[in-house]
Amino acid sequence: LPIWTALPASPLADRNAIAVQNFSGKTVRINYDNTTMNDDGMYLVNGGERQYDLRDTIIVYGRVIAGGGSADVWVEELA
16 A cells, blocks of 8 residues: 555445555555645554444545555455
């Protein structure tokens, strides 16, 4: 996730909730806005999880903050 990446790439239709887990060994930021290039958003540390009650019209984005590269991020959606 070197740049803001949609989590997931295509949201589940009629989604009601989303959970994002980070098992990458890196710190990831998650945010609803993919136009900012600074460190806006919430930290998602290795082993961390964030949960949101939100519809499929709101996209969640993630990116690695320190050192760049990619991250192993798991996403679960509920409809």
